[in-house]
Amino acid sequence: MIVPIGNDSEDDEARRELGDRLREARKYLGLTQEEVAGYLRIPRTALSDIESGQRRVEAIELTRLARLYRQSVGYFTGEDEMSATLPPDVAHLARRVADLSMEDREELGRFAEYLRARASKDTL
Amino acid sequence: MIVPIGNDSEDDEARRELGDRLREARKYLGLTQEEVAGYLRIPRTALSDIESGQRRVEAIELTRLARLYRQSVGYFTGEDEMSATLPPDVAHLARRVADLSMEDREELGRFAEYLRARASKDTL
DNA sequence: CTTGAATGTCGGAATTACCAACATTATAAT
DNA sequence: ATTATAATGTTGGTAATTCCGACATTCAAG
Numbered sequence: 001m002i003v004p005i006g007n008d009s010e011d012d013e014a015r016r017e018l019g020d021r022l023r024e025a026r027k028y029l030g031l032t033q034e035e036v037a038g039y040l041r042i043p044r045t046a047l048s049d050i051e052s053g054q055r056r057v058e059a060i061e062l063t064r065l066a067r068l069y070r071q072s073v074g075y076f077t078g079e080d081e082m083s084a085t086l087p088p089d090v091a092h093l094a095r096r097v098a099d100l101s102m103e104d105r106e107e108l109g110r111f112a113e114y115l116r117a118r119a120s121k122d123t124l
Numbered sequence: 125m126i127v128p129i130g131n132d133s134e135d136d137e138a139r140r141e142l143g144d145r146l147r148e149a150r151k152y153l154g155l156t157q158e159e160v161a162g163y164l165r166i167p168r169t170a171l172s173d174i175e176s177g178q179r180r181v182e183a184i185e186l187t188r189l190a191r192l193y194r195q196s197v198g199y200f201t202g203e204d205e206m207s208a209t210l211p212p213d214v215a216h217l218a219r220r221v222a223d224l225s226m227e228d229r230e231e232l233g234r235f236a237e238y239l240r241a242r243a244s245k246d247t248l
Numbered sequence: 249c250t251t252g253a254a255t256g257t258c259g260g261a262a263t264t265a266c267c268a269a270c271a272t273t274a275t276a277a278t
Numbered sequence: 279a280t281t282a283t284a285a286t287g288t289t290g291g292t293a294a295t296t297c298c299g300a301c302a303t304t305c306a307a308g
Binding site: 040058 | 125126127128129130135138139142155159160162163164165180181182183184185186187188190191192196197198200201202203
């Protein structure tokens with residue numbers, strides 16, 4: 001079984017960090033809560049709560065905020081660059097995979113999954 | 125004043141697309157809704173609703189799903205950047221390859237070569 | 249076809265967001 | 279420093295959404 005992630009206090013902290021980044025980005029652009037809230041069509045007080053980590057941010061809301069603030073969504077979620085960037089040798093393999101058929105890609109994918117499972121049993 | 129974005133039906137559409145991508149990623153890894161929901165600590169029925177676009181996805185939930193599925197959050201939100209360079213399924217495969225050992229990568233590379241050779245035999 | 253697993257769907261309970269009004273803080277000008 | 283105004287924070291009641299459990303349907307293998 002996959003080991004669960006995130007207790008309540010971890011959620012709170014993640015929301016605070018997200019809210020901090022959103023507030024910083026807004027102020028950097030010199031926008032008010034009212035302007036941004038109007039753009040998103042949500043109450044201004046909701047944005048206030050978001051920026052202080054007291055209200056959940058929907059994925060779609062975050063997507064639109066990222067566009068407005070001209071940043072990647074990954075920046076706000078604290079996605080580390082490594083998880084989005086490919087290691088060089090992996091990129092090389094990916095290039096050769098690119099001209100395989102869909103079926104072969106799937107078969108290769110299953111084989112990769114098998115290797116992964118063989119290497120680490122239960123590390124998610 | 126900033127011109128608002130997103131009416132209700134656009135929200136629904138965006139949620140459907142997000143749900144589709146999440147479902148596809150889960151099935152690609154061969155995981156069940158129950159496993160993923162347990163990992164996220166949300167009801168299974170909630171994941172069912174998410175994948176059909178009937179429930180909002182919190183930004184934090186999406187972040188963790190992206191980690192579990194080994195994709196960037198931007199991929200699920202439809203952010204187009206690196207996606208243009210590599211087909212999504214290839215990028216997906218590459219990311220899963222990334223945490224294989226050196227030996228396993230070589231083994232996977234040989235298998236890819238084998239698939240390539242097998243495919244070209246049919247077209248020559 | 250039958251079985252068991254996986255997924256979908258429903259109503260009512262629990263949680264969360266919204267809203268309006270007011271309170272506090274920040275900023276700028278005099 | 280004081281005032282005026284904008285910006286932001288807070289609160290309580292209500293509306294909306296999510297959760298939960300039970301059951302229905304679909305899917306895959308035998």
